[in-house]
Amino acid sequence: MRMPVYLENNTRDGRALDEVSDAVDDAIHSNLPNRDVSVNIAKLKAQAQADVAAWDSAAQFDSEKDKAAFRDYEAACDREQHTKQTVEFNVRKRREFDEGRGKRARMGVWEAIEMLETLVDDSDPDTELSQIEHLLQTAEAIRRDGKPEWMQVVGLVHDLGKLLYFFGSEGQWDVVGDTFIVGCAFPDQIIYPGSFTENPDFTHPTYSSKYGMYEPNCGLDSVMLSWGHDETRAPFPRKVSP
Structure with missing residues (x-):
């Protein structure tokens, strides 16, 4: 025994x-x-x-950092994202992305990481690191915090969807930035909620209502999130995981 x-x-x-x-x-x-x-x-x-x-406890690796000094949004690019992320744009981008399957560049994980070396995420004013430094920093922070190896791997590859910036993006605004639901009223909890007034969906009779084009309690699987690097990569782990 x-x-x-x-x-x-x-x-x-x-x-x-x-x-x-x-x-x-x-x-x-x-x-x-x-x-x-x-x-x-x-x-x-x-x-x-x-x-x-x-x-589930708080992270230890940065416990001594002043979190109040994080996220200087005045330097971020959220305003352009909030203006241009419409339902029409999101439907079109998903269609273009699906039509492009099989025509994309093929590369290994490290090649993909190296390709991101020149990209500095304008939506994240907390850091001016290149993406390769950010990915290594994230994976190392997870390792130092005692999390398992699979989670360290997730930390290493979590932003590889930002390769979208080099393959048909219209700017950083449709690649990086915080994610939110489109097709219904934009909640005040989103950073810079006032910047949505320039979005055409802000005054749309359906998309500006509380539930918009969705049914109440439909769940996250049934809503459309703003297009970007997270949306392009989210399905990938599900397909390759056992």
Whole structure:
């Protein structure tokens, strides 16, 4: 029988959580007295719950940074994005993107990362790093925070959709920036909500209403998000993940 695994020294360790699960199964199917099995399982579950809480805890790598100094939006490019991200534009871009499948450049992950070296995201005033530095910094921050390897990989490739900037974009405004729902009223919670007044959909009889072209409680899978690097890359992990 495998000995029970405890997580005092393994917080935020995905493999350790797998070992806990295996140990619970071993305890259930072992010949231990019922009382010993119950005690082992209770301890393992308690430790696993503590590990999940640690997973959701605040990041440690930048805990000493002044977050109030982040996001100087006056230097951002959100205003152009808010003016031009209409339903018509989003429908057209998705159609063009689908029609271009099979005609795109082929490259490895590191080639793609290197191609982003010259791009500085104008929508993110928190950093003036190139994208390659940003990706490495993100992956390293996740590693230092004790997250599992798969999450470090996600951090490394999370912005590869910004390659869209080099392949048919109309500017940074349709590649980078914060994402929001189009086709219904723009909420005040979006940064610079006043800049949406120049968007043609702002006065559209349907798109300016609360629910717009959607049904209430339809869910995120049923809405259209503003076009950009996140929308081009979001389907990819689903297709290649086991």
